[in-house]
Amino acid sequence: MTTAVRVRRLTRRFGANTVLDGLDLDLAPGQFVALLGRSGSGKTTLLRTLAGLDAVPAEAVVEVPHPTAVVFQEPRLLPWKPIWRNVALGLAGGDARGRAQAALREVGLERHLDAWPATLSGGEAQRAALARALVREPRLLLLDEPFAALDALTRIRMHGLVIDLWRAHAPTTLLVTHDVDEAVLLADRALVLSHGRIAADIAITLPRPRRHGGSEFAALRGRLLAELGVTIPNPAEAA
Amino acid sequence: MSGSTDTATPPALLALGAPRWAFPAPDLRRFVSPLVLVGVWQAASMLGMISPRTLAAPSAVLATAWGLAVSGELGHHLAVSLGRIGLGLAIGVSLGTGFALVAGLSRWGEEIVDAPIQMIRTLPFLGLVPLFILWLGIGEAPKIALVALGTSFPIYLNLFAGIRGVDAKLVEAARVFGLDQRGLIRHVILPGALPSGLVGLRYALSVAWLSLVIAEQINASAGIGYLINDARDFLRTDIIVVGLLVYALLGLLADAVVRMLERRALAWRPVLLKERVR
Ligand SMILES: Nc1ncnc2c1ncn2[C@@H]1O[C@H](COP(=O)(O)OP(=O)(O)OP(=O)(O)O)[C@@H](O)[C@H]1O
Ligand SMILES: [Mg+2]
Numbered sequence: 001m002t003t004a005v006r007v008r009r010l011t012r013r014f015g016a017n018t019v020l021d022g023l024d025l026d027l028a029p030g031q032f033v034a035l036l037g038r039s040g041s042g043k044t045t046l047l048r049t050l051a052g053l054d055a056v057p058a059e060a061v062v063e064v065p066h067p068t069a070v071v072f073q074e075p076r077l078l079p080w081k082p083i084w085r086n087v088a089l090g091l092a093g094g095d096a097r098g099r100a101q102a103a104l105r106e107v108g109l110e111r112h113l114d115a116w117p118a119t120l121s122g123g124e125a126q127r128a129a130l131a132r133a134l135v136r137e138p139r140l141l142l143l144d145e146p147f148a149a150l151d152a153l154t155r156i157r158m159h160g161l162v163i164d165l166w167r168a169h170a171p172t173t174l175l176v177t178h179d180v181d182e183a184v185l186l187a188d189r190a191l192v193l194s195h196g197r198i199a200a201d202i203a204i205t206l207p208r209p210r211r212h213g214g215s216e217f218a219a220l221r222g223r224l225l226a227e228l229g230v231t232i233p234n235p236a237e238a239a
Numbered sequence: 240m241s242g243s244t245d246t247a248t249p250p251a252l253l254a255l256g257a258p259r260w261a262f263p264a265p266d267l268r269r270f271v272s273p274l275v276l277v278g279v280w281q282a283a284s285m286l287g288m289i290s291p292r293t294l295a296a297p298s299a300v301l302a303t304a305w306g307l308a309v310s311g312e313l314g315h316h317l318a319v320s321l322g323r324i325g326l327g328l329a330i331g332v333s334l335g336t337g338f339a340l341v342a343g344l345s346r347w348g349e350e351i352v353d354a355p356i357q358m359i360r361t362l363p364f365l366g367l368v369p370l371f372i373l374w375l376g377i378g379e380a381p382k383i384a385l386v387a388l389g390t391s392f393p394i395y396l397n398l399f400a401g402i403r404g405v406d407a408k409l410v411e412a413a414r415v416f417g418l419d420q421r422g423l424i425r426h427v428i429l430p431g432a433l434p435s436g437l438v439g440l441r442y443a444l445s446v447a448w449l450s451l452v453i454a455e456q457i458n459a460s461a462g463i464g465y466l467i468n469d470a471r472d473f474l475r476t477d478i479i480v481v482g483l484l485v486y487a488l489l490g491l492l493a494d495a496v497v498r499m500l501e502r503r504a505l506a507w508r509p510v511l512l513k514e515r516v517r
Contacts, residue, residue: 069415078427089426
């Protein structure tokens with residue numbers, strides 16, 4: 001199997017707190033992977049290392065494809081640049097505006113090309129952040145709870161958008177999320193991070209497009225919740 | 240100066256940036272009590288209750304101002320004062336900006352630059368006048384140096400704080416998206432520090448006038464301060480008031496210029512965006 005992302009023996013400590021403890025990870029090209037884990041389990045720490053924001057320890061191996069793009073939990077748009085300039089930030093090559101415009105069209109923000117970030121709603125700003133990631137045509141797309149701050153309706157729309165964009169551009173995608181439903185709905189594979197390692201690796205082979213409900217969905221959901229240490233009575237499994 | 244519009248803005252928006260200064264709404268009621276005061280002053284002068292040696296009547300002040308303006312005297316002194324302010328401010332702003340960049344953008348820069356500046360800052364800089372006279376004589380140099388010194392501190396302090404206050408998350412995001420150190424400074428750090436820098440410029444301007452008033456007491460032979468000092472020797476309170484009014488008007492004008500700069504350069508700020516809609 002070819003791999004897009006390869007991580008070996010990744011250990012990260014903050015003082016006495018060992019957050020990642022000899023973690024190994026392989027992601028196949030074009031795979032959509034959800035990363036789950038309790039709060040403080042090290043999901044963001046792993047993602048930051050993959051994004052190149054933190055140094056890689058000498059004994060570890062971290063191989064990622066380039067370019068890599070990140071969407072953070074907050075949009076992190078530069079408030080002093082109009083939207084298209086934010087999207088075009090750091091773009092090499094010509095016609096930055098045209099490329100930014102195309103990316104903004106994909107996320108449905110063409111009208112806001114010249115708007116200031118402060119005038120966008122939360123969902124629009126997060127879509128702009130998505131466009132900023134896409135315009136680089138990343139081979140690895142890292143998403144750190146990008147929908148957590150959005151309302152439920154906007155989140156559903158964003159799910160559809162992300163899946164469409166993933167299908168169109170096929171980047172290897174790692175989505176950090178707290179939401180088990182989101183993982184089952186979007187991902188090919190769900191990973192659970194626990195005690196500094198990938199504690200569970202669950203393939204999700206439900207046919208797309210997916211929707212909530214159904215016994216298979218419920219079974220996967222229950223399995224992931226169990227891995228996360230949450231047990232709830234599952235009517236599908238009881239049946 | 241911030242105007243009565245402040246109360247209409249939710250506190251959350253106010254918290255987003257440096258203090259804001261809106262153009263005061265043209266509320267004519269605000270002019271009533273000053274006009275009444277001037278009227279009382281004029282009446283008291285005419286009734287002989289205020290001697291011209293204490294304070295000239297508003298009508299006398301106006302007449303003197305007109306005379307000085309027509310004779311070109313006022314223009315000459317104004318030009319000299321503006322020249323001192325302009326040069327002093329240019330030097331002070333350059334120094335303050337330069338030091339703020341060095342201290343703000345690197346750790347070692349901060350260690351080398353910030354400590355001495357913080358120490359010198361505790362001196363009341365107007366108290367340095369005797370030293371400046373000893374070092375630089377009594378010509379133009381100590382006057383300009385005083386303005387330059389006084390204005391460099393507010394620029395340095397505000398810009399330094401602004402640079403250090405730039406959201407680390409934005410810097411991080413920009414780095415992920417491929418900006419190198421120079422790109423970061425140009426696209427993220429400097430624009431992010433600009434609001435504070437402009438606040439510093441406003442302070443610097445007010446300090447500049449203050450320094451000028453003091454500096455022009457040093458053996459000047461031209462300038463608004465000279466005009467005032469000379470008038471004192473001849474008990475011409477009318478000329479003194481004209482001089483003070485000119486100082487005040489110049490201060491207001493400078494303030495308006497910075498406000499305009501802010502509106503243009505900081506058009507992206509939520510507060511200003513909101514105002515445009517209103
Ligand atoms: N820069 C840092 N300095 C010290 N401790 C840190 C630092 N960054 C992260 N940690 C610690 O590492 C642990 C993992 O943090 P991380 O942000 O990766 O968790 P997470 O899984 O993303 O949690 P959440 O789901 O709440 O976002 C936490 O205990 C956190 O306190
Ligand atoms: Mg996190």
